[in-house]
Every structure is written in structure tokens, then in C-alpha cells.
Amino acid sequence: MNVAIIPARGGSKRIPRKxxxxxxxxxxxxxxxxxxxxxxxxxxxxxxxxxxxxxxVAREFGAEVPFMRPAHLADDLTPTVPVxxxxxxxxxxxxxxxxxxxxxxxxxPFIRIEDIEAALSLLIERGSSGYAFPVAEYxxxxxxxxxxxANSALSPFDPSQTITRTQDLEPAFYDAxxxxxxSAQVWSKGLDIHANSHSIILPASRVVDIDTPDDWAxxxxxxxxxxxxxx
Numbered sequence: 001m002n003v004a005i006i007p008a009r010g011g012s013k014r015i016p017r018k019x020x021x022x023x024x025x026x027x028x029x030x031x032x033x034x035x036x037x038x039x040x041x042x043x044x045x046x047x048x049x050x051x052x053x054x055x056x057v058a059r060e061f062g063a064e065v066p067f068m069r070p071a072h073l074a075d076d077l078t079p080t081v082p083v084x085x086x087x088x089x090x091x092x093x094x095x096x097x098x099x100x101x102x103x104x105x106x107x108x109p110f111i112r113i114e115d116i117e118a119a120l121s122l123l124i125e126r127g128s129s130g131y132a133f134p135v136a137e138y139x140x141x142x143x144x145x146x147x148x149x150a151n152s153a154l155s156p157f158d159p160s161q162t163i164t165r166t167q168d169l170e171p172a173f174y175d176a177x178x179x180x181x182x183s184a185q186v187w188s189k190g191l192d193i194h195a196n197s198h199s200i201i202l203p204a205s206r207v208v209d210i211d212t213p214d215d216w217a218x219x220x221x222x223x224x225x226x227x228x229x230x231x
Contacts, residue, residue, distance in 0.1 A: 002120070003044040003098055004036035005087045006063065008106040009074040010051025014212050019049075019106045020057045023216075024223055029054065029106040033061045036104055039113050041120050044096070047106075048087045050074035066094060080180070085187045092184075101187055104179040109223055110206045111178050119200050123181045130196035131182040135173040136207040142172040173199070176207045 008029055012018040020027045029047070036045040047058035048069045055065040067090040073083050084103045091098060100123070102116060115134055123132035143161040146154045156162050161169065180193055208219045 001043040001096065001098060002041055002100045002102070003046055003088075003091060003096070004032075004039075004042045004102045004104050005084050006032050006036070006045070006047045006058070006104050006106050007069075007080065007083045007087075008047055008049045008051070008054050008058070009069065010049065010054055011074065011076070013076070015210070015216060017053075018210075019051075019054055021216075023109055024220065024227075027057050027061075028109065028210075029057060030061045031109040031111060032104045032106050033058060033063045035108075035111045035113055035116065036102070037062050039116050041117050042102065044091070046087060046091060048083060066091065081187065081190050081193065084182075085190060088184050088187055098184040100181055100183050102179055102181045105177060107210045108178045109219065110208060110226075112206070115200060115202065116179060116181075119179070120181050122198050122200060123183075126198050130186060130191060130198065131180050131193050132198045132200070133180040133193065134176040134178055134202045134207075135199045136176050136202050136204045138172045138174060139204060141166050141169040143169045173201070176202050177209050178202075178207075 006029065008019040015021065019029045033045055036042050045063045047055065047063045047065050049055050049058065049065065050069045050071060058065050069083070073086055080103060084101060088098055088101055100120060104111070119132040119134060143158050145157045147157055148154055175194065208215065208222060210216055210219050
């Protein structure tokens with residue numbers, strides 16, 4: 001079987017109670033849960049949390065919370081991979097036979113079911129030796145990036161590229177920060193995601209990293225524009 005695992009700890013600091021804070025019409029985590037439930041590729045939607053309120057909201061929207069995440073995996077410094085590996089192990093202890101697991105972050109109001117399914121198809125097509133996740137292209141060539149010192153003076157990161165035509169520079173991509181597919185075995189091995197992955201490409205208009213109050217406000221404005229058909 002395939003499962004979705006949504007890691008949602010309770011200790012967010014830059015946006016307090018971020019995972020259950022209301023975004024548009026519902027708690028933020030509801031968008032991830034509903035997308036996973038609607039996907040034909042996923043049989044169980046599990047929320048990994050250390051927080052009773054998050055667990056309650058998750059169940060309200062149809063997710064399962066068959067275990068609570070231990071404290072040592074719920075601090076600011078805990079990486080994603082061990083959290084998902086722990087969740088897989090806990091689900092396997094319940095007798096579940098897991099083939100693939102999709103880690104879906106809880107702050108993803110722009111997630112789409114077709115993207116979840118396309119990434120799994122790509123992973124299976126490539127032989128499931130790593131992960132698959134969505135990326136977006138940087139809007140400007142990273143080879144032309146500038147540094148700014150304490151006196152406001154600018155200098156190029158790579159002086160050798162200052163006169164290269166932009167159309168001749170290799171495109172660069174960034175992690176969309178929405179979800180990651182991997183086999184149960186790959187998650188359990190602890191492989192680094194970015195060094196062992198294939199990717200699908202999303203339009204940058206659907207990729208918003210919501211880490212600060214400004215990010216939140218911008219995401220709400222974009223979400224409203226999508227809802228009105230303006231984007």
C-alpha cells in the first residue's frame with residue numbers, strides 16, 4: 001500500500017500555531033490532508049505530530065493519527081527524513097505493508113492531486129531507487145547572483161559569468177517544498193532527498209514557501225487570486 005505522512009509538529013515559532021492557523025476557509029493542514037485523501041494513489045493519510053490540538057484537527061478532516069511523535073523528533077533541528085522513517089516504522093508495527101510513502105508538508109495550500117500522482121508515476125518509472133518531488137525554476141539565472149557587503153557595495157558571486165548571455169546559462173531549480181515520494185526502504189535508509197531524486201517541474205506561480213507572516217499574507221493574496229480566476 002501507499003501512504004501519505006504529514007509531519008506537523010506543534011512548536012512553530014515564526015508563525016505561531018501555523019499548522020492549525022486558519023488559511024482562507026480552513027486550518028492550514030487541511031489542504032494537505034484533503035489532497036492526499038483525494039488521490040487515488042494513497043490508501044492511508046497519517047499525521048505525525050507531537051501536539052494534541054493538531055491531532056484533533058487532523059482527525060476532524062479525515063486523517064489518521066495512530067501514534068504521537070516522540071519529543072526527540074519534534075524540535076527545530078529535526079530533519080524530515082528521520083521523522084518519516086519513524087512514521088513508517090510505527091505504521092508497520094500496526095501491521096501495515098507499505099510500498100511507497102509520500103511526505104506532504106502541512107503548509108501547502110497550492111498542492112494539486114495531479115502533481116502528487118505524477119511524481120509517484122515518475123518514481124516508479126525510474127526504478128524507485130531514490131525520491132521524487134516537485135521543483136520550480138529560479139526566475140533569474142543564479143550564475144548572475146550578487147553579493148552585498150556591509151557598506152552596500154555589490155559584487156558578483158561568479159565574475160566569470162557577468163558577460164555571458166542569460167539564454168546561454170544553465171537553468172537552475174529550487175525545491176517547491178510541497179511533498180516527497182519514496183519507497184519505504186529508501187526512507188528507512190535515511191538517504192538525502194536532494195542528492196537522490198528525480199523531479200517534476202511546477203510553475204513558480206504555484207510555489208510559495210510560507211515561513212513568515214509576510215509569506216502568509218502573500219500566499220493568502222495569491223490564493224484569493226486563484227480562487228477568482230485572476231492567476
